[in-house]
Amino acid sequence: MTANAIIELRKVGKWYNSYHALRDVSISIGKGEKVVVCGPSGSGKSTMIRCINRLEAHQTGHIIVDGIELTDDVKAVEKIRRKVGMVFQNFNLFPHLTVLQNLTLAPIWVRGMAKSEIEEIAMMYLKRVRIPDQAHKFPGQLSGGQQQRVAIARALCMRPEIMLFDEPTSALDPEMVKEVLDVMTELAGEGMTMVCVTHEMGFARQVADSIVFMAEGSIIESGSPAEFFENPKSERTRQFLGQILEH
């Protein structure tokens, strides 16, 4: 495995009762690398990235993030969660708080930042995701695409070193997918380490350094986008690509 890996999974296994969700998953992601994870539904891709910030606990193997191993140790988990931002399929914004409050809550309470200081930073991030004028609205008043961009800004306000995206565009109306992908592409251009579960193959081709294909809880193959799209090694990958690229 690479020496400068910021995320490292070694033979990670996970079960939901008797259901084997992850089977000996090993992957190494370097600093600044962009990895797109794809695969059919139920293949374990979401479970894998949710293990990286321990929203799910793995049962066997090792996960090491920025030199810290994820265990039951709450302190280690807290440390890693400060470094890792996450964007969810269903946005999961806090509906009782304004957009600005959504962004500033964690920096104030977790990082202990001054309200005025973080509000300034939050406004900067809202400008970057192109919705500074929505700062004082509530999430319920925004469109899906706007909500997801707020969610990205919220994660960025914690100054993470790694960003995890769990199907960020799957719950969006088609016309809103682009505005979210544009923000993600911009973020990738700034050198952020990104792990992204998505079915947006155009985005994968354009942004990813490597693509990981999963099925039935295992990594079937991984490689550069060129290799993956032009010359897939396994039959399973070809079949998946055939289905997803047809339409």
Place this chain on the structure above:
Amino acid sequence: MSKHSPADQAPIPTGPVSPARWAASYEEEPTQASAPPQANGMTALKPFGWAKDNLFNTPLNAALTLACLFLLWLVVPPMANWLLLKASWSGSSEACREAAGACWSVIVVKHRLIFFGTYPYDEQWRPFLACALFVAMLGASGVRAFWRPWLAVAWVLTLVGMGVLMWGGVAGLTYVPNDRWGGLPITLMLSVFSIALAFPLSILLALGRQSSLPAIRTFCVGFIETMRGVPLVSVLFMASVMFPLFLPEGVTVDKLLRALAGMTLFTAAYLAEAVRGGLQAIPKGQYEAADALGLSYWQKTMLIVLPQALRIVIPPIVNQFISAFKDTSLVTIVGLYDLLTAATVATTDPEWRPYFAEVYVFAGLMFWIFCFSMSRYSQWLERLANRYTRR
């Protein structure tokens, strides 16, 4: 795997008739159907026309309307006669005997006893002032503009002031032991204090019931199920009669305080279940988002979960508050004189005994005023809480 709730927040697929649109148009239907075409007709037609359209439009409706009118004719005139028209409003019990209606004079004569029980007669301005102060502070606490730190200071001063007024013994006021208190002050203080103490306790119990620590969870489940499994009367009885047996000799806990503790624990158990309902309504994604941002358990609970959960459960919580307010009348079993008990005592005077119904109607009205205020306030609170978050 993370496929638990795509329908929760995902935009509904845009079809010709999406469920959301169908629901929206269904809700709007009455206004749409009746407003534009009939608005002109409504103003033109007099009540007769309206009645013809709405009350006599079919034979069945006509029959139902006539039946209702007949029932009203049976009930309303005698009621109005008894309550108001033929009632006797002042004077002696002899005057009442001659009147055909209610004898409201009994309230005029006995209101001091009903409101203040056996508190020394000449000192009854003190509980009156204490109650007025208390009710004024409760009202003020409901006003949003007053939700400032000084409100807490004002409450401390109010409680001290009430204590001084009720007990006395300082500043030239004669000392009145609290077993002579009665009536409205007892009802108000017991209900408000037990609700105010039970509410935070119920939140802890609800959280504890969901805790991942088995000892805490078992304790909370055990407490809630025990309290919910027995009648309030027996809780009060135990607090009043059995609890002192467990205390070391020479140590006594005031009877009023023991009843308050019993009421508080009982109410907390019921409230905890209402709060738990709210906790369960919070989507898993909210917990996950808070976790992913690195919030600790208490930060997550206080900043994300409870603010949302408590909004959802305003109706059942207020329901429980109202119930607790009325349940204070059960403290009569441990010898405390609440408003209803004091009213009962008022009916024991031989001269006025025939007019117990009037006394109970009046006591009921007093309870109704407080409960109805709570209900109206909760509706306002609900609107305030949902103003921005309605999706």
